[in-house]
Amino acid sequence: xxxxxxxxxxxxxxxxxxxxxxxxxxxxxxxxxxxxxxxxxxxxxxxxxxxxxxxxxxxxxxxxxxxxxxxxxxxxxxxxxxxxxxxxxxxxxxxxxxxxxxxxxxxxxxxxxxxxxxxxxxxxxxxxxxxxxxxxxxxxxxxxxxxxxxxxxxxxxxxxxxxxxxxxxxxxxxxxxxxxxxxxxxxxxxxxxxxxxxxxxxxxxxxxxxxxxxxxxxxxxxxxxxxxxxxxxxxxxxxxxxxxxxxxxxxxxxxxxxxxxxxxxxxxxxxxxxxxxxxxxxxxxxxxxxxxxxxxxxxxxxxxxxxxxxxxxxxxxxxxxxxxxxxxxxxxxxxxxxxx
Amino acid sequence: xxxxxxxxxxxxxxxxxxxxxxxxxxxxxxxxxxxxxxxxxxxxxxxxxxxxxxxxxxxxxxxxxxxxxxxxxxxxxxxxxxxxxxxxxxxxxxxxxxxxxxxxxxxxxxxxxxxxxxxxxxxxxxxxxxxxxxxxxxxxxxxxxxxxxxxxxxxxxxxxxxxxxxxxxxxxxxxxxxxxxxxxxxxxxxxxxxxxxxxxxxxxxxxxxxxxxxxxxxxxxxxxxxxxxxxxxxxxxxxxxxxxxxxxxxxxxxxxxxxxxxxxxxxxxxxxxxxxxxxxxxxxxxxxxxxxxxxxxxxxxxxxxxxxxxxxxxxxxxxxxxxxxxxxxxxxxxxxxxxx
DNA sequence: TTGTATGCGTTATCAC
DNA sequence: GTGATAACGCATACAA
Numbered sequence: 001x002x003x004x005x006x007x008x009x010x011x012x013x014x015x016x017x018x019x020x021x022x023x024x025x026x027x028x029x030x031x032x033x034x035x036x037x038x039x040x041x042x043x044x045x046x047x048x049x050x051x052x053x054x055x056x057x058x059x060x061x062x063x064x065x066x067x068x069x070x071x072x073x074x075x076x077x078x079x080x081x082x083x084x085x086x087x088x089x090x091x092x093x094x095x096x097x098x099x100x101x102x103x104x105x106x107x108x109x110x111x112x113x114x115x116x117x118x119x120x121x122x123x124x125x126x127x128x129x130x131x132x133x134x135x136x137x138x139x140x141x142x143x144x145x146x147x148x149x150x151x152x153x154x155x156x157x158x159x160x161x162x163x164x165x166x167x168x169x170x171x172x173x174x175x176x177x178x179x180x181x182x183x184x185x186x187x188x189x190x191x192x193x194x195x196x197x198x199x200x201x202x203x204x205x206x207x208x209x210x211x212x213x214x215x216x217x218x219x220x221x222x223x224x225x226x227x228x229x230x231x232x233x234x235x236x237x238x239x240x241x242x243x244x245x246x247x248x249x250x251x252x253x254x255x256x257x258x259x260x261x262x263x264x265x266x267x268x269x270x271x272x273x274x275x276x277x278x279x280x281x282x283x284x285x286x287x288x289x290x291x292x293x294x295x296x297x298x299x300x301x302x303x304x305x306x307x308x309x310x311x312x313x314x315x316x317x318x319x320x321x322x323x324x325x326x327x328x329x330x331x332x333x334x335x336x337x338x339x340x
Numbered sequence: 341x342x343x344x345x346x347x348x349x350x351x352x353x354x355x356x357x358x359x360x361x362x363x364x365x366x367x368x369x370x371x372x373x374x375x376x377x378x379x380x381x382x383x384x385x386x387x388x389x390x391x392x393x394x395x396x397x398x399x400x401x402x403x404x405x406x407x408x409x410x411x412x413x414x415x416x417x418x419x420x421x422x423x424x425x426x427x428x429x430x431x432x433x434x435x436x437x438x439x440x441x442x443x444x445x446x447x448x449x450x451x452x453x454x455x456x457x458x459x460x461x462x463x464x465x466x467x468x469x470x471x472x473x474x475x476x477x478x479x480x481x482x483x484x485x486x487x488x489x490x491x492x493x494x495x496x497x498x499x500x501x502x503x504x505x506x507x508x509x510x511x512x513x514x515x516x517x518x519x520x521x522x523x524x525x526x527x528x529x530x531x532x533x534x535x536x537x538x539x540x541x542x543x544x545x546x547x548x549x550x551x552x553x554x555x556x557x558x559x560x561x562x563x564x565x566x567x568x569x570x571x572x573x574x575x576x577x578x579x580x581x582x583x584x585x586x587x588x589x590x591x592x593x594x595x596x597x598x599x600x601x602x603x604x605x606x607x608x609x610x611x612x613x614x615x616x617x618x619x620x621x622x623x624x625x626x627x628x629x630x631x632x633x634x635x636x637x638x639x640x641x642x643x644x645x646x647x648x649x650x651x652x653x654x655x656x657x658x659x660x661x662x663x664x665x666x667x668x669x670x671x672x673x674x675x676x677x678x679x680x
Numbered sequence: 681t682t683g684t685a686t687g688c689g690t691t692a693t694c695a696c
Numbered sequence: 697g698t699g700a701t702a703a704c705g706c707a708t709a710c711a712a
Contacts, residue, residue: 006458051455051459053399053459054459054460055395055398055399055402055404055461056399058395058397058398058399059393059395059398059399062395065397066438076417076420076623077416079420079421080416080419083439084441087439087441096438096440096460097439098406098436098437098438098439099423099427099437099438099439100436100437101427115391118346119391119393119394120436121392121395166397228626228627229622254627257627257628258627260629261627261629264629264630269631280658283416283568284624284627286568287568287594287597287598287624287628288597288627288628289600289601289604289628289629290604320529321668
């Protein structure tokens, strides 16, 4: 009677009348293999329903077939969209996705990640902003021998290790759209200091104003940290200004929702009294009222591409994945020409 | 010169002048061990910074130190909150989190999950609704020897394998609140057929009306599938009714946002012309305008508890984790007495 | 092209 | 209490 356990490489070898190594060669698609032998072994594999044991492979290869997402709690929607994108690519492969939040702030962050990577021996990791902007982290991955791909708002690494978006140009275009509508008094709610994305988006904002010859006093710039609450605070400050800005660009949608909240509390009409422009195009953007005009950050595509850079090209031919993704303006109802 | 690789159990054994097995005993906290030996070995472990290799352990134990989240794409926010809750518990432990979306619909769903569990040999899994309602899935986990905890809106399993919320009572209470405000003509946007959560929430809705002696014609019930769009469609249908309902309860926040959208498009004042009540208390609820009165589904606590049921009690004493969690009404601004 | 011997780092068996 | 030795399932070096 057959044991009820799952078949191992030994079972296959015995059934097929070959050695373990030959089976191993079939599994790993070794090129130097007699076609007949291969077919014979593959038949047995199929009949037995044999699947290589990942734990044993991990031990022997000193490498796990796991892809990690390492992030420090940026926007919840973003994390999820990244996961989805990666999972789309991983579906049907032998890879699994493991999620690893870390605390950028913490002085031991780098050591934490190192311990994680060394212990789990991940096949590769996707680094999310803002920690993806940390060069030391990338070097760490390299030195450990863990593949990595960084996601971010600017090209911080070579194309094999980076998927980036053109935030600066995209924001410039979006703010230019505001200007073309007639806005001259435009507020900015910027992202956290030290974030590359915040920097790029602010630069795009300034580019647009500069190109139009519009001055941009500091009073029209409010700090935020990408949260709804910080957007709310920033909105309070900006809408207290006299004269009030007729439009506000927010470095992400969540803060835009916060500004919108303030506007509503004050009975302001959006977009009549105030136009609001966001960034990200999370689901929130389309679900609030009025639907938010925003810049779509192609995070799903970026995540898919990142995953492909990691696991793709394993079948021999290197896949040429794009490493630059274009953010585009999504025009909805929160922007209109200034009144009167 | 020392090799640069990480120390293994052999290194520790050699340094400590004991056998591998003894080191193994120290690691696994074997009770029958000389205190002196233990101390000696532990000192060496600390000095060398030795950490057991998870891949080798997984192979030997036929069990991986991974916790899985198996879900079929329910609300994005929910997935994320669950992940966070679990990760809080896993932080600092030797466990990692792997995410596994599946396609309920698919005829091979059960086989997919089986293959996943058998191959990865997970330590345990958290099952999210609605697939957590599938008893066959639970039995499958059991038969494979994979621990599991189901999350859901009713007690579907014994406390060791279940964390549940009291949706029915919570909704009854919430709808009673609407009734006490003076509403008599209340619409319902229900969740997908076949979902236990949808059933429970609808039952709670009906309980409240029945207790108040209010009839509930079918015309006031609209179908939804927990998405914004379905909420929008349902809202269109309900707000076309004459007389128009003065309040609508939606089985989740996302659909409530959809209904709110319709109200806005028609220039209806919320809550003046229409009160809206949601369920979940996702971040969306507090971020839309007006802030949504909703029932808080304690998903984070439930997830933490689920994780603890899985990995807790490993140190000997079984932890007594609650398996029932109370949903509570969060009163915000989307509900008011009916006008006139 | 295929097989043999050995290693990967841990736990389990069963002596001592 | 502790240690030698054999699993665990696969891959690699080297030989045939």
